[in-house]
Amino acid sequence: MDLVLMLVVVVVTIALVFDFTNGFHDAANAIATSVSTRALTPRAAVVLAAAMNLLGALLGTGVAETIGSGIITPPDGAHGLGVVLAGLIGAVVWNLVTWRLGLPSSSSHALIGGLLGAGVASATDVHWTVIAERVAIPMVASPLVGFVLAYGLMVGVLWLFRASPFHRTMRRFRLLQTVSASAMALGHGLQDAQKTMGVIVLALVAGGFHEGSSIPLWVKLAAAVVISAGTYAGGWRIMRTLGRRVIELDPARGFVAETVAASVLYTTAYLFHAPISTTHTITSAIMGVGSTRRLSAVRWGVAGNIVAAWVLTIPAAAAVAAGLYLVLAPVLP
Template sequence: MDLAGVLVILVIVVALAFDYTNGFHDAANAIATSVSTRALTPRAALLMAAVMNLVGALLGTAVAETIASEIIAAPGGNHGLTVVFSGLVGAVVWNLITWWFGLPSSSSHALIGGLVGAGLASASQVHWSAVGEKVVIPMVISPLVGFGLAYLVMVGLMWWLKDVAYRPAMKRFRLLQTISAAAMALGHGLQDAQKTMGVIFLALVAHGWANPDDGIPLWVKIAAASAISLGTYSGGWRIMRTLGRKMIELDPARGFVAETVSAGVLYTTAFIFHAPISTTHTITSAIMGVGATKRLSAVRWGVAGNIAVAWVLTIPAAAAVAALMYFVLNPILG
């Protein structure tokens, strides 16, 4: 096998490693609220989330095709593979840094930032209109929608249940959270596993092992779905504590609303707009939205502020690491 073939395999391995880190990094997105409200035990929640991640990853390819064709135009041959590999490294490094500090940053934006950084460093064409339309605008809008919609739904639910006894209602919502957490995990697989599929497909096309008109091969879908599921099952306890307890104390009703609203946003953007939005941003803002219905001071805004800083830094930080990796590797591999 020539060097280019080895590079393709290396890119696939690193892409699946990224997918695995995405799974344990973002496991909290789907299950933190259910675990914190004791609707599910941690292990049962992780198993359910892993299964639903797997199912969600196989439901479509629209987001994967956006990543593969609309972010950068990677050159062919070893040069193009070096660009993709460097972008992946930037994403993995940022994922590990934010996981270590327990910050729920976006794996999606880390991957996109890595690709953009490697693209800029290599003088590859970056499709800025697509980055703006399908990354930056959704990055701003999805948290606002998550916060506002969760707040309004929770206010409506509180009004509807104002005459219902608290304890029986919470018991029912604890059961309903099993469904909402599963829906959220399905949306996570639908969004995030597809991004890894897109990167692997980008590498295959760059080397000539796949035709861009033939669509994403089944083995790529299964590999990406399996990697994110295994990562999810391994858990992301540091980030789970941040989302489930540090930012706000949730009850089952608020957990149910946050998960349901987030899942709805994920499905809408994947199936209708084909936009690779951040599951992390969506669920975090929804949690803040339902928390604000108690009172604004119920949300620990200091923790929320630290999360917001991580959000802002994700794309440029991952891009910087990817660009550095490209400058190191290109003289050797390019």
């Protein structure tokens, strides 16, 4: 096996490892609210999320094409594959660190940060305009939109059901959460599995095994199956943070948070092909619905730790990736 083919195999394997870590790291995005409100049992929620992740991963390619051709353009051959490999490992390392700490950081931004760090360290062509339009602006806007929409919709729900019996209303919303959790898991597959597809295509192009940004069917299926397997493996540490430590949710607030977050994920994937963070979106929506109770109901200290992880994600993953590239560079032709 020549060096280029060996590196392609290694990069594709590490990309699927990232996909798996993305699944168990971000499983909480789709199911934490439903589990915390007891709308679904943990096992039923995980199975539902895995199935909807699989379906969502097969519903589009816009985000994958942005990752595959819009972040960096590595050189052809072994050197370019080394750049992609360093970026991937930087993302995986950050995912594992934040999972161990129980912090819901963004796997998407870890991947983007890893590719950026390796790209800058290797003097690779970095598409700063695309990053500004499809990464930086959505990174700031999606949590703000999630918070505001969730707050506004929750106020409307509270007004609409103000005279309804509380327990009967909560039972109905608990049933509706099966739908909203499914929608959230579908959006997670639509967004996050596509990012792995994009990286695999990036490696195939650098290795000379593919042309353009189209996504081969085997890449779609591999990414979809692996992220579903990762989701099925669970993500209990982060689930506790999102589902209980930020705020104690009731079924109505859980339904609204999931519905708003899923809507933002679909809109950005289909209209803008923007790789936004499912973690940022659902967490900000949870904070939005929680604020309708009273501002002090949100545990802002925990929220502050989450925001700190958000801010650190891109530079931390970039630093790991850049360091790894500098280690690899002397042995790359």
